[in-house]
Amino acid sequence: MDQVNSYIDSVFSKQDTLLEEVVASIKENGMPSISVSPSSGKLLTLLISISGAKDVLEIGALGGYSGICLARGFGRGGTLTSLELEEKYAELAHRNLSKAGFGQQVTYMIGPALQSLEQLVSEKRQFDFFFIDADKDNYENYLHACIRLAKPGALIVADNVLASGSIAADNAMPTRYTKIMRKFNEAVANHPQLESQLIPIGDGLTVSKVKE
């Protein structure tokens, strides 16, 4: 799995100075280095541009790496709403999105994402693309909230669904998230409103289409 990902990154991810600076800024600010992998980021950009999504919701901003990848997919014509627990992280993410030219197109909602999602539901907001990448314990809750906020045909993407590969390998050491992610993947695969597949890139992404 690591070998396959290194190969994919080396062939398909060209040097990207802006994203490298984002990674450096995250380290300089003492934040964890847990942004999406370059290949996962590129896939997010592609999925948004292929689907034509314009109203995008991200759960878990960190320093703005995935935010920039999402915004690159919609270019000038879309908006990103990003939910982040830590104010300091959202501030760095906003600085990085501004550097990338998307500062005016992103809104951060600070605080526990479940509360922000409730607020968005009560405001009757709707989105056509969701990226779930925050606390793993709440992934299923996030999935259900995203379905409530989805326009028909919307895409819902979730990261880290292979839990460092521990999900699939019988002899791998289970991580803190192995059980949670197994349950999450079952829920995604069997949800009556979703058509889904798991893409083993980076730490694994589920991609679901909300049935029309």
Ligand SMILES: C[S@@+](CC[C@H](N)C(=O)[O-])C[C@H]1O[C@@H](n2cnc3c(N)ncnc32)[C@H](O)[C@@H]1O
């Ligand atoms: C894996 S990082 C996100 C990485 C980001 N998507 C990227 O690839 O650039 C997870 C983020 O979720 C945030 N987070 C954790 N628990 C949260 C919660 N309950 N509500 C909102 N954000 C949360 C963390 O502060 C962290 O910034």
